[in-house]
Amino acid sequence: MSSPAWENKPVLFLLLATAAILVGTIVTMVLPFAWVNTEADRIEGVTPYNPLELAGRDVYIREGCNNCHTQTVRPLVAEVLRYGEYSRSGEFVHDRPHLWGSRRTGPDLARIGGKYPDAWHYQHMAVPTSIVPRSNMPAYAFLSDRGIDPEYTRRKMDVLRFPYEVEQIAGLRGKTEMDAIVAYMQKLGRDLPVQRTAQPVTPPAIAENPFRNDAAAVAEGGALYAQHCAGCHGASLEGGIGPALSPSGFDEDMLFEVIYGGLPEGGMPAYASLGSARVWKMVNFILAPRGI
Known part of the structure; x- marks a missing residue:
């Protein structure tokens, strides 16, 4: 059986293969990214980062936190029960770049905002094992010794076209990178209008205290x-x-x-x-x- 004519013409075969790849790329990559940035996909209440939160996000990226923590909750029952509302594309319209991640050495952080008080985050970042004894997370106490550059942060806000007040930039004076990363963590997931939080574990029927006076x-x-x-x-x-x-x-x-x-x-x-x-x-x- 003879081969089709186009298989014997390498230039034509190359052009056809390139066209097929381009069509697949447009359908699976280009169009979804275009759809993400439409007004219909935006979620009301999802706001850009303020200057302190943006500075904290940059610290988060610099220290490689996204190598161990994802920021995307998959639409699976187990994920929703553990982390909360599953992630939607409209949550990430202000992320440059996105930090979805693909590895969970540590837990997902997409819904961490508001789950713990600021004091918890300060202590956990400084000495992780004081909160989670078996944690292999490195200590970041040194962030408390590093200040935020207000002017550099202002320039980043301008480049990203995020709105800000002059008072917010001035308020960065005296703030540390620890303050910034805690502010960023408290921002994550708090813009959603509805959140399903993890359900409390129902204890067994309360029995008599078996160890009283033991x-x-x-x-x-x-x-x-x-x-x-x-x-x-x-x-x-x-x-x-x-x-x-x-x-x-x-x-x-x-x-x-x-x-x-x-x-x-x-x-x-x-x-x-x-x-x-x-x-x-x-x-x-x-x-x-x-x-x-």
Whole structure:
């Protein structure tokens, strides 16, 4: 069987192959990017970065944070339950460049804004293991020693055509890169009109405290507390990022429920993965100073 005539003509074959590739490129790449930048795709409420947030975004890029953290929640049930509202193209109209990422050495940050108070971010950035004991994230305490250049930031705002007030640029004096990256983190995901936050973990039916007045359990609970809770509530329950727990005004059942299920809106994670027995031991440690 003889070959088609065009297969025997290399120049014609090259032109046809090039045309096919160009059509595929236009359909799969060029048109989607054009659609993203249409008014119909924009989301009301998604605003450009202010000067401090933009400076923080540049620090985030410079330090390679996007190599370990994605900023895109996929439209999968498990993703939405863990991180919140799935990502939509209109969220990224002001991103130059986008920071979707492809690797999750650390958690996705697309919905991190407002999840934790500023103090949590300052401490986590300075000493990550004080918040997440097993974290392999490097410490960024040095960012607190580096100032923001107001004039350089103003020029970046002009290039990107982001609106700003003169007072905002002047307000950068005395701000550090740590202030900037925390401001940027608190911006992420907060422009969406609707957000589905992670659902609290439902604790098992509250049973009788199995370790009441058990000195060994209190000691083990103290070790668990030091590992998981001291970073926010203080080594001696004196408080810090989270409220003071000594003297505790909690009922033991309420305390178990809060530790086990977490407080998603307050930034406290659930510790259901530790199991009921370990959570009860932490409860007894926290209540031990009250003689319970």
